[in-house]
Structures are given as structure tokens and as C-alpha cells.
Amino acid sequence: MNPLLLAIKQKLIVFEKLLAAVCLLLLLLLSLSQVIMRNLFELGFAELDTLTRHLVLFVTFMGAALISEGNKHIKIDCVTATISERSKQKLKRPLYFISALVCSVFSWYAVVFWLDEKNYAPASEQFALYLALILPAGFIILSLHFLLLSLIRDDSTQYTDTDDSLIDTLAKQSELPSGSGQQQ
Amino acid sequence: MILLLFIVVLLALLGLPLFIALAAGGLYASYATELNPSILIIELYRLANQPNLMTIPLFTLAGMTMAAGGSPQRLIKLFNALLGWMPGGLAMAAIVACAFFTAFTGASGVTIIALGGLLYPLFMQSNYPERFSLGLLTSSGSLGLLFPPSLAILLYGIVSGTNIDELFLAGIVPGIILLVLLSLYSYKSARHWHKPAHPFSWSVLASAVRESLWDIFLPILVIVGIFGGFVTISEAAAVTAAYALFVEAVVYREIKLLDDLPKILIDTAKLVGSILIILGVAMGLTNILIDTQLPSRLLAFTDSFIHSPLEFLLALNLFLLIIGAMMDIFSAIVVVVPLIMPLAHRYQIDPVHLGIIFLANLEIGYMTPPVGINLFIASQRFGKSILTLFRSAMPFLGIMLIWLLMISYIPALTLWWK
Numbered sequence: 366m367n368p369l370l371l372a373i374k375q376k377l378i379v380f381e382k383l384l385a386a387v388c389l390l391l392l393l394l395l396s397l398s399q400v401i402m403r404n405l406f407e408l409g410f411a412e413l414d415t416l417t418r419h420l421v422l423f424v425t426f427m428g429a430a431l432i433s434e435g436n437k438h439i440k441i442d443c444v445t446a447t448i449s450e451r452s453k454q455k456l457k458r459p460l461y462f463i464s465a466l467v468c469s470v471f472s473w474y475a476v477v478f479w480l481d482e483k484n485y486a487p488a489s490e491q492f493a494l495y496l497a498l499i500l501p502a503g504f505i506i507l508s509l510h511f512l513l514l515s516l517i518r519d520d521s522t523q524y525t526d527t528d529d530s531l532i533d534t535l536a537k538q539s540e541l542p543s544g545s546g547q548q549q
Numbered sequence: 550m551i552l553l554l555f556i557v558v559l560l561a562l563l564g565l566p567l568f569i570a571l572a573a574g575g576l577y578a579s580y581a582t583e584l585n586p587s588i589l590i591i592e593l594y595r596l597a598n599q600p601n602l603m604t605i606p607l608f609t610l611a612g613m614t615m616a617a618g619g620s621p622q623r624l625i626k627l628f629n630a631l632l633g634w635m636p637g638g639l640a641m642a643a644i645v646a647c648a649f650f651t652a653f654t655g656a657s658g659v660t661i662i663a664l665g666g667l668l669y670p671l672f673m674q675s676n677y678p679e680r681f682s683l684g685l686l687t688s689s690g691s692l693g694l695l696f697p698p699s700l701a702i703l704l705y706g707i708v709s710g711t712n713i714d715e716l717f718l719a720g721i722v723p724g725i726i727l728l729v730l731l732s733l734y735s736y737k738s739a740r741h742w743h744k745p746a747h748p749f750s751w752s753v754l755a756s757a758v759r760e761s762l763w764d765i766f767l768p769i770l771v772i773v774g775i776f777g778g779f780v781t782i783s784e785a786a787a788v789t790a791a792y793a794l795f796v797e798a799v800v801y802r803e804i805k806l807l808d809d810l811p812k813i814l815i816d817t818a819k820l821v822g823s824i825l826i827i828l829g830v831a832m833g834l835t836n837i838l839i840d841t842q843l844p845s846r847l848l849a850f851t852d853s854f855i856h857s858p859l860e861f862l863l864a865l866n867l868f869l870l871i872i873g874a875m876m877d878i879f880s881a882i883v884v885v886v887p888l889i890m891p892l893a894h895r896y897q898i899d900p901v902h903l904g905i906i907f908l909a910n911l912e913i914g915y916m917t918p919p920v921g922i923n924l925f926i927a928s929q930r931f932g933k934s935i936l937t938l939f940r941s942a943m944p945f946l947g948i949m950l951i952w953l954l955m956i957s958y959i960p961a962l963t964l965w966w967k
Contacts (some may be wrong), residue, residue: 367887382815385814385819386815386820388818389606389817390814392606393607396607397787399784400788403565417603418599418600418602421603421605421606424818424821426819426826427818428819428825429823429826430822431822432830435564435966436564438566439823439824440561440566440567441561441880442562442563442564444562444563445562445564453564456564460560464566467569467573467878468574469571471572474587474590475590478587481587493597497594
């Protein structure tokens with residue numbers, strides 16, 4: 366266990382959560398203001414449309430990074446049903462490392478793409494260009510998150526996020542009476 | 550290179566996140582076709598040009614807010630007051646409440662988690678057999694998938710380029726038929742063993758309606774808003790999310806903005822991120838596959854043994870049931886839809902009809918092993934084995950298969966409005 370890596374991961378999670386929450390709230394507020402302006406005042410701002418569409422990308426990348434924690438990404442892991450819990454645990458860190466590697470390659474091509482865009486984008490698209498920085502930044506954050514997960518010995522015991530997720534809270538709210546949930 | 554592809558597939562089966570497997574597949578495909586891998590990023594960036602994409606996070610936010618704000622309890626109370634007095638009434642109440650709730654939460658498992666835990670003890674108290682109760686609750690996690698503003702319909706519309714308004718309209722009748730079929734089965738089964746827990750009471754119903762009035766108004770707002778032509782889908786999404794927040798925070802006071810809102814926003818972002826990141830990376834891969842004429846080759850292959858739209862629909866149902874049993878619904882939409890769209894066009898299947906068939910198959914796939922997500926969530930929630938739950942869900946699965954055949958071969962059920 367490396368305390369420094371854990372501390373970095375904790376800071377990264379805080380940053381991802383903050384950015385995800387702020388961007389989603391901003392998306393809601395801007396979309397709502399667009400509805401009001403369009404329908405009541407017949408006004409519309411192209412820049413706001415551009416911003417809201419890019420905010421979806423911000424939310425996507427931050428959400429994807431956050432869900433890496435606890436290994437909760439959507440998978441098609443049919444084979445894991447047939448292997449032991451111990452083998453599953455052994456597989457986790459190499460899979461995280463491969464994920465970090467693939468995201469790093471995507472980060473590289475996202476940087477290349479962004480630099481190309483920067484060279485050729487007309488003046489009218491400069492705003493969108495800077496918002497498009499989320500592509501390289503998003504993949505870099507994903508790579509870093511997966512890399513930290515692969516380097517920290519057991520993410521399930523070192524998970525530093527103390528907040529219950531909404532799903533956990535809902536499950537607690539509608540807790541089944543004791544005795545009704547025994548494995549058969 | 551083929552070995553590399555085999556390794557990626559193997560790693561995916563061993564638990565590599567699907568979006569990473571698709572990203573690796575995209576890199577492989579770009580190298581194999583000598584295309585610059587930057588094309589994968591260009592395709593991903595196309596997401597920012599999709600005007601309807603913002604509906605996904607906003608409708609999800611609305612669903613998450615309702616879930617956190619006690620909407621499940623109010624809905625169960627309402628539908629139990631309305632239907633609970635007749636044989637199988639509690640089951641019918643569960644079916645309608647789950648469908649209502651799933652339409653807003655996108656069949657993401659929240660329904661079984663939020664409603665299942667509340668309904669299961671009620672079933673036990675009302676002497677419903679355990680097997681029936683488990684089967685119903687396992688199946689009900691995806692019942693509202695065809696009702697607006699279902700996340701799956703939104704995603705299908707975005708990926709296939711089909712009009713989302715038309716998909717919403719087309720899903721209503723098939724969705725209602727499924728609820729009726731399952732309710733009839735519940736009524737018939739419950740006549741032998743269920744004594745209604747309470748007689749019908751106008752005063753109880755009126756009290757439940759008063760309590761959940763703001764919840765009931767939400768789907769009305771969406772349907773009237775969109776089909777009445779008052780708002781676009783993206784506007785409806787923003788209004789719905791704002792309405793849900795207002796109702797839960799101000800009217801019911803179930804949500805504290807400072808304490809609960811951040812948690813709701815983060816959970817919404819996680820759900821949205823897990824789906825849209827797959828869409829983003831898969832867009833590049835599918836585009837390369839289309840460039841390599843894969844759909845044309847598939848077309849040539851199917852032409853050799855499929856000669857009519859009827860045969861095509863039958864083969865499609867079989868194929869999608871297998872896909873539904875192997876893949877999560879959102880991944881299946883992203884990966885499979887671009888490949889089957891040209892085939893459906895060749896056999897003159899209406900894209901809206903195709904969408905409803907596609908989603909209905911995957912709805913059934915939710916409760917089919919090996920990766921039917923309802924089975925896994927119900928297994929965790931009720932502490933039963935996957936096999937027990939699958940066996941319990943068999944009668945419901947049978948009804949859903951009959952329903953699937955109905956909507957596949959009677960296009961009028963989905964296209965009545967055309």
C-alpha cells in the first residue's frame with residue numbers, strides 16, 4: 366500500500382466528483398434558461414448550445430472515471446461467473462493496467478486531434494475548440510485513474526470514498542426484513 | 550493481428566470494461582485498415598454535435614431525483630389503492646408502478662433496488678408464493694423500457710438516427726399490451742391463493758392520489774409537452790429534470806438541496822458516463838466497420854438464406870435474444886444497431902418498428918442468463934441464486950416471448966399512428 370498513491374487517488378476522485386456535479390448542474394441550468402429564452406422571449410444563443418453539448422462530454426468523462434472506482438463499468442464478463450473469487454481479484458489489477466494503457470493511446474490521439482483542430486479551426490469555432498480540450502483531458506484523467514487502481518494493491522479495501530451512492534441509500538431505505546435474503 | 554483481436558475478446562469476457570475492449574478494437578481496426586487512429590477521436594467528438602444527446606443526462610437526473618425523493622413509496626401506495634383490492638391486484642400494482650418508474654430511471658437496476666425491496670415484503674404479507682413474487686419482481690425491472698422518456702429509446706434514436714418522437718409514440722401500445730398480459734396472468738394465478746389485502750376504498754384512493762399527484766403529473770408533462778408540440782425533446786428533458794427537483798425539494802421536501810443534490814448529480818454522472826463512454830468509443834469502431842463494407846457483406850450473407858421480411862424478423866428475433874442474453878442493453882444498441890440498420894432497410898422493415906422490436910428483445914434479454922442484468926440485481930437484492938430467479942421468472946419470460954412475436958409480426962401495433 367502506498368499512502369502517496371492513495372492520497373493522489375483521493376484528490377482525483379474529489380476533482381472528478383466536483384467537475385461532474387458542477388457540469389451537470391450547469392447543463393440543467395443552461396438548458397432551462399435556453400427553454401425560457403426561446404419560448405418566452407424568442408431568443409437563442411448559439412454559444413450556449415455549443416456549451417451545453419460539450420458539457421455532456423464533460424459529464425460523460427467524469428462519470429466514466431468515477432465509475433472505474435469499484436470496477437463498476439459495463440462489462441460482458443460471462444467467463445468470470447465460472448472462475449473463483451480469488452482468481453477474479455488476481456485479474457483486476459492487470460485489467461486496470463490494460464485499461465490505463467488503452468486510455469493513454471486514446472489520450473495521445475486526442476492530443477493530436479486537438480492540435481490539428483487548433484491549426485485549422487476558423488475564428489468562429491475558437492470557443493468550441495477550447496471546450497474540446499475535454500477529449501485529451503478526459504482520456505488523461507481516465508488513464509490516470511486506471512493506472513492508480515492498477516498500482517494500489519486492493520482497491521476494494523482502499524476505497525477512500527466515504528459517501529454512500531444513491532443506489533446504496535435506496536437499497537438501505539427499502540431494506541428487506543432479516544431472514545428474507547438468505548442465499549439458496 | 551488476429552491473435553491480438555482474440556486476446557481483446559478474451560479479456561472482455563474476463564472483465565475488461567466494454568468501452569476499453571471497444572476502444573482497443575477500434576485501434577486494431579484502424580491499424581488493420583491503415584487509417585489514422587485519430588478518426589476514432591473525430592467520431593467520438595461527433596457526440597458534441599448531437600442535439601438530443603443532452604436528453605440522456607437530464608432525463609436520468611429526473612429519474613434519480615424521483616428515486617431519492619420517495620417517489621417509489623408514493624407510487625406503490627397509489628397503485629395498490631387503485632388495484633390492490635382485486636385478486637392479483639398487488640401484483641398489478643407492482644407491474645404498473647415498476648413500469649412507471651423504469652420509464653424514468655432507464656432500466657438501470659434502480660427499479661429492482663428501489664421498488665423490489667418495498668414490494669417483496671408486501672407480497673409475502675399478502676400470501677403470494679415466493680416463486681411468483683421473485684419472478685414478477687425480477688421481470689418488472691425493465692417493464693417500462695418502451696414508455697417515454699425511456700433512456701434506451703433515446704439512445705436507440707440517437708444511434709440509429711430515427712425520429713425519437715416517433716419511437717416514443719410507437720412504444721406506447723406495445724408497452725401497454727405487455728402490462729395487460731402480465732396483469733391478466735397475475736389475476737389468473739392469484740385467484741387460487743390470494744385473498745385481497747383490502748377492499749376498494751374511494752377515500753384511500755383519493756388520499757393516495759393527493760399524495761402522489763405531483764409524481765403522476767410528470768409523465769403527463771412529458772407526453773403532452775412533446776406530442777402536443779409545445780416543447781422539443783431536449784427542452785422536455787430540461788423541464789422534466791427541473792420539475793422533479795422542484796417537486797422533491799420544495800413540494801415534498803424529501804431532498805435537501807445542499808446534502809442530497811451533490812450525491813444525486815454524481816450518481817447521475819456515473820450512470821451517464823458508463824453508457825455514453827461506450828457510445829463514444831464504439832462510434833469510431835462501427836464507422837470503420839461500415840467503411841470496410843461489413844454491412845454489405847452481412848447483407849450478401851443473409852441474402853443467401855433469408856428471402857422475405859418474415860424470415861428476416863424471425864432471424865432477427867433469435868439473433869437479438871442471444872445478444873440480449875450476452876450484452877447489456879445500452880452496449881447492444883451502440884454496437885449492433887449500426888450493423889443491422891442496412892439489413893432491415895433491405896427487407897423493408899420500418900426503422901421505428903425495428904427499434905421497438907430491438908428494444909423488446911433486449912428487454913427480454915434483461916432476464917435471460919448468462920448476463921441478464923435483472924437476474925444479477927435481483928440476486929443481490931433478494932439473496933437468491935441466479936438459477937432460482939431464472940426458474941421463477943420463466944412464466945413471465947414465456948408471456949414476454951408471446952408478446953415479442955405479437956409486436957414483431959403485427960406492425961400495426963407499433964405503427965398505428967402512421
